[in-house]
Amino acid sequence: MTNDTTERTVTKETQQTTHVGTLDAKGATAVTTAGVIETQSMSVYYGPFLAVDDISVSFAANHITALIGPSGCGKSTVLRSLNRMNDLIPTARTEGIVRYHGENIYADHVDPVEVRRTIGMVFQKPNPFPKSIFENIAWGAKVNGFKGSKANLEGLVQEALEAAALWDEVKDKLKESGYSLSGGQQQRLCIARAIATKPDVILMDEPCSALDPIATLRIEELMLQLKEQYSIIIVTHNMQQAARVSDETAFLNVKLDDKGMRTGRLVEFNKTDEIFTSPKEEVTEDYITGRFG
Amino acid sequence: MTVEAPERASRGNFPEEEEYRGLLNRRTRNARLFQAASLMALTFAVLALTTLLYTIINDSFGLVAVVNENQPEDIVAGLGYDPAETSLADLSYDELVGLLQGAVSSGVGRRLEREQRFYEDRLVFETDAVWIEICSSDEPPPGCTAGLRDGANVFSLVQERVVVPDVIAAYELVPSLLSPEEFDAEVAAGFESGRFGEYTPDQVNIEWRAWFSMTFLRSPASSIPEVAGIRTAIWGSVWLVVITVGFAVPVGVGAAIYLVEYAKPSRFNELIQTNINNLAGVPSIIYGMLGLAVFVRLLEPITSGAIFTDGVPPAENGRTILSAGITLGLLTLPVVIISAQEALKAVPDSLRSAGMALGATRWQTVRSQVLPVALPGILTGTILAIARAIGETAPLILVGAASFITADPTGPFSKFTALPIQIFQWTSYPQVEFQKLAAAASIALLLLLLTLNAAAVILRNRYSRRAQ
Numbered sequence: 001m002t003n004d005t006t007e008r009t010v011t012k013e014t015q016q017t018t019h020v021g022t023l024d025a026k027g028a029t030a031v032t033t034a035g036v037i038e039t040q041s042m043s044v045y046y047g048p049f050l051a052v053d054d055i056s057v058s059f060a061a062n063h064i065t066a067l068i069g070p071s072g073c074g075k076s077t078v079l080r081s082l083n084r085m086n087d088l089i090p091t092a093r094t095e096g097i098v099r100y101h102g103e104n105i106y107a108d109h110v111d112p113v114e115v116r117r118t119i120g121m122v123f124q125k126p127n128p129f130p131k132s133i134f135e136n137i138a139w140g141a142k143v144n145g146f147k148g149s150k151a152n153l154e155g156l157v158q159e160a161l162e163a164a165a166l167w168d169e170v171k172d173k174l175k176e177s178g179y180s181l182s183g184g185q186q187q188r189l190c191i192a193r194a195i196a197t198k199p200d201v202i203l204m205d206e207p208c209s210a211l212d213p214i215a216t217l218r219i220e221e222l223m224l225q226l227k228e229q230y231s232i233i234i235v236t237h238n239m240q241q242a243a244r245v246s247d248e249t250a251f252l253n254v255k256l257d258d259k260g261m262r263t264g265r266l267v268e269f270n271k272t273d274e275i276f277t278s279p280k281e282e283v284t285e286d287y288i289t290g291r292f293g
Numbered sequence: 294m295t296v297e298a299p300e301r302a303s304r305g306n307f308p309e310e311e312e313y314r315g316l317l318n319r320r321t322r323n324a325r326l327f328q329a330a331s332l333m334a335l336t337f338a339v340l341a342l343t344t345l346l347y348t349i350i351n352d353s354f355g356l357v358a359v360v361n362e363n364q365p366e367d368i369v370a371g372l373g374y375d376p377a378e379t380s381l382a383d384l385s386y387d388e389l390v391g392l393l394q395g396a397v398s399s400g401v402g403r404r405l406e407r408e409q410r411f412y413e414d415r416l417v418f419e420t421d422a423v424w425i426e427i428c429s430s431d432e433p434p435p436g437c438t439a440g441l442r443d444g445a446n447v448f449s450l451v452q453e454r455v456v457v458p459d460v461i462a463a464y465e466l467v468p469s470l471l472s473p474e475e476f477d478a479e480v481a482a483g484f485e486s487g488r489f490g491e492y493t494p495d496q497v498n499i500e501w502r503a504w505f506s507m508t509f510l511r512s513p514a515s516s517i518p519e520v521a522g523i524r525t526a527i528w529g530s531v532w533l534v535v536i537t538v539g540f541a542v543p544v545g546v547g548a549a550i551y552l553v554e555y556a557k558p559s560r561f562n563e564l565i566q567t568n569i570n571n572l573a574g575v576p577s578i579i580y581g582m583l584g585l586a587v588f589v590r591l592l593e594p595i596t597s598g599a600i601f602t603d604g605v606p607p608a609e610n611g612r613t614i615l616s617a618g619i620t621l622g623l624l625t626l627p628v629v630i631i632s633a634q635e636a637l638k639a640v641p642d643s644l645r646s647a648g649m650a651l652g653a654t655r656w657q658t659v660r661s662q663v664l665p666v667a668l669p670g671i672l673t674g675t676i677l678a679i680a681r682a683i684g685e686t687a688p689l690i691l692v693g694a695a696s697f698i699t700a701d702p703t704g705p706f707s708k709f710t711a712l713p714i715q716i717f718q719w720t721s722y723p724q725v726e727f728q729k730l731a732a733a734a735s736i737a738l739l740l741l742l743l744t745l746n747a748a749a750v751i752l753r754n755r756y757s758r759r760a761q
Contacts, residue, residue, distance in 0.1 A: 120651070127643035143653040197652055
């Protein structure tokens, strides 16, 4: 039942959204609508290899944007570039501009630690810390200088767990290890952990790929609730998932250059309805109808 | 067993039935052969270890032929007891002190009293006036503040000073148990050949002796093997391990954290890595040379404690526990670094990503998430370092472990000896008693090693449980 209502809200919001369109390097300057994150001609290299080239997308606030595409097309690379997680890979290098509320997060004066706090992330495999459920959530607050009392911290943990729809299941065992939870619960714990640091945007890198269908459904419901407060960008292999939850979809594809190097490029970016019902590019249609990928 | 395969036209490139059976038999035979070979290797290792333990235990207990300067029976009889009913150990504290008073010179007596007093309310060898004077001097002897001697202590003093035993022949444990009469024959033959000098057979007592005993562990070194112990050497070894671990673990773990968590792949870092791996194989005597040149000589003001005091330095030269401990620390550093690196590399990257994605700095992530998970592995490296440090002899000889010392080390600037040094020295003496002492000290060394390792293992298990 809850599912139905949320579905309806999505449709309404999608209808209201009219400003999204395909961006290219030239068009990006002319864009008037301010996305929460905008990339302009972003390219990522791993050493000498160009992993993704010339990505220009505007991610709208309080929307779910899905990144889809075949394996190796650089979806995760794009996602990790949005909060500078790629900096952790020693050989990775990002060119172009990524604006967060208009400010280039790759500018010299920007501290990546601050970027990651504002733009949180949930990973493909649930990765709770080997600590108690409580500590899993409280730690992020503590390292970010949480000044509240113990009661405040407990309140924050409860709030985060409630937002991640996990509170009722774990409220009696907050002291138990995060590993004692099931895979789906662990992933919701990771979402709660990301929420607890009060981010603005949450990046999700195939958050359901390690989960069974029921756990997947719960995460999807959760995403639809969360987008009221957060902007969500999700990488997914599951086309139905993209269609179910996202407002906009970006389709990336692999291009082979003459030397046989695989580089990901943005093929099409549009409202999810448009992408799934009347894609502009033939290759998009081929992909979403399952003819390759 | 044969399995009937259904008839088929051809097996392609696979061997036909007959040939396959032959191959299978050969493979089975090979498998059995290698299993037997590995079992033999294990048996050999266990045998070697058993032999080692057998040898040192065999040497540490057994029958001895003792000649006492004063027979305990005579001493007891002299106090008016029946020697058949009362032994020396049954005497009261006061009687034992009385025996000492009668036997030792006043100079020796005063020295004993200054080490440790006999009575709370009265002095045995010193006069009150002198005692008050020396205790209010700048350097009061330990007896002014230390507790009183206990019964066991005074009993061993009586043994050493009044009975004065001299072991003239010693037997090993197994023959002592199986054929004690042969030892009697051996001693008798010794007298016939004149090997025991001016002693006469009726002076000889044949008795059991445990060379490895509580008294042995509690007594300081001595040139008289009957009363020599290893207390000084044990404390020396413990101090060395503490300083070694205190130096090698923080530095080693720090280096490992840098190399694993921070260092970007580069030629320079590869070079450092290769060098660390090579350093782990450098012979310990080389580290001894380094310790001698750098810590004992070059850094003498520090290692002798001279720069920490205005007046007299705590040690007269750099041959201190501190020098030796840091030398052993350097020796074990590569082992600690390598094992800490392995432990850190084994921590899944997903934990680092998770920490960093929450807006934690790299150091916050390493300290709170990565290190706790790596701690059991780091402690394993520490165990290896302890095991290596406690058995090292060569570098200690070079940095100047004292060959004979009776004072326990009191701090990092003390002169010292260590268990392996003590064993090494005893084995080089010709007298059979010292060989027995060396065997007993080997047991002590193994036990100390086991104790320290057990402590580290318990610590490791506690942390690995907590990390779950």
